[in-house]
Amino acid sequence: MTSEKKDLTRRDFVKTVGLAGLAVAGAGATGALAAPEQQGAAPKAAVMPKRKLGKTGAEVSILNLGGMFDTINNQLLLRQALKWGVTFWDTAESYGNGLSEEGMGRFFARNPGSRQEIFLVTKLQAKGGNLTERLDKCLKRLQTDQVDLFFIHAISGIGEMTPAIRDWAAEMKKAGKFKYFGFSTHTNMEDCLLGAAKLDWIDAVMMTYNFQVMATPKMREAVDACGKSGVGLIAMKSMAGRPGPAKVASEAKSELVDRFLQRGFTDKQAKLKIIWENPQIASICSQMPNLTILSANVAAALDRTKLAREDFDSLNRYALETRTDYCAGCGSICQEAAGGAVPVSEVMRCLMYHRYYGEPELAKLTFADLPEEVRRRLTEMDYSRAEEACPRRLAIAALMRQAAEVLV
Ligand code: SF4
Secondary structure (H helix, E strand, O other), X not given: OOHHHHHHHHHHHHHHOOOOOOOEOOOOOOOOOOOHHHOOOOOOOEOXXXXXXXXXXXXXXXXXXXXXXXXXXXXXXXXXXXXXXXXXXXXXXXXXXXXXXXXXXXXXXXXXXXXXXXXXXXXXXXXXXXXXXXXXXXXXXXXXXXXXXXXXXXXXXXXXXXXXXXXXXXXXXXXXXXXXXXXXXXXXXXXXXXXXXXXXXXOEEEEEOOOOOOOOXXXXXXXXXXXXXXXXXXXXXXOOOOOOOOOOOOHHHHHHHHHHHHHOOOHHHHHHHHHHOOOOEEEEEEEOOOHHHHHHHHHHHHOOXXXXXXXXXXXXXXXXXXXXXXXXXXXXXXXXXXXXXXXXXXXXXXXXXXXXXXXXXXXXXXXXXXXXXXXXXOOOOOOHHHXXXXXXXXXXXXXXXXXXXXOO
C-alpha cells in the first residue's frame, strides 16, 4: 500500500468513525484501536488507553469527561462516554451551581454498578463557606459516599494550599470522603505546579496545558518537577481558546486545518494528540457536551498514529502566529502591573467561555463568582502598565471593557 493510500485510509477512518464504529470495550485494559488497514477487514473491539495518575497508582482513561454542561438532560451522553471507555469524570460544585453533580448522581443511581467503573473527581473553591459541609452536599448530589479525587478549585498561587487545607484534606481522607487530593489551576499554573512538586500531600493537579503553553521552559520544568515527585497531571483547556476576536489572519488556521486533514485528523484532534505525546500527562479533561465532540475525541484517543516532527512544527508555528490572541494565564504579571485590584486572567477566562466556548451563561456565572468590587471597578482601572507588561501584548483595557459589557 502506498503511503498516500495509507493516509487516505486512515483519514477515512478518523473522519467516518461513527457511533457504531467505535467498538470500545469497558474499562480495565490498555491499548488503542488501530486503523483498519492494520487489522484486516473489520476493526476489532478496542479499549480506551489508560495511564497511571502519578503516585496514586490509579489507572485513568486518557480522556476525561469534563462535566461543565447539562448532565441532567444529557444522560445518554454519560452512558455513551462510559460505553466508549471514558471512565474518568470531572465535575464541581460550581458547574451549574451543583446541577452537573446532580446529573452524574442521577446517572449512578439509574445505572447500578456504574459508579464503581468511574474514577470520579469533584472540586470546591476554598472560599465560600464550610468545606466539610459543602463536600457532604457534593457527595449527596453525586449519590456516592466517596469521590476518587478531590480538588480545591482554581487556585492561582501555591500559598492557597495552607496548612489548614492540608490538615482538612488528611481528615477527609481518613473519613473516607475522598481517596486522593489536589487542586486545579488556570492562573500562574507553572508556579502552582512547582509548588505542588514540593508538597508530598498533593496527589494530583489539573492545570491549563495546551499547544500554546506546553513548550515554554518554565512549563517544561514544572511538569518535569511534578513527574519526578509523583504528582499526577491532568491537562485542561486543551484547545487554547482565546478571550477575544481573532487578531491573526485565518491563513494560519487554514494551513493547520489542511495539514492535519491530510494526516487524517482534524486540527482539534491534533491539539489533543500533541498533549498525549507527553507521557507525563495522565489524562486530558475535555468539555464534551455532545456526541459529535465526544466521538471525535474518543477517535483521537484511540488512534495510534504518532505525530511527526512536521506536525509538531506546524502546531508550534500556529501557536507563534496566534500568540497575541491567547491569554496564557500568567496572571501575576498583569495583575501586579494593574495595581493588584483586578484578576485580569480570571476575567479573560470568563471572556473565553463567552466567546470561544459559546457558553454565555457559564461565562456570567464564573464572572459572578468574582468579588463585587472587582466587577464594579473593571472599567475604571488604568491597564496601560499591564498591557506593557503582558508578554503576549493583549489589548487588556479593550477586553476588560468588553467583559463589562457582555458578562454583567
Ligand atoms: S493578559 Fe497577558 S499577562 Fe495577563 S495573564 Fe493574560 S497573557 Fe498573562
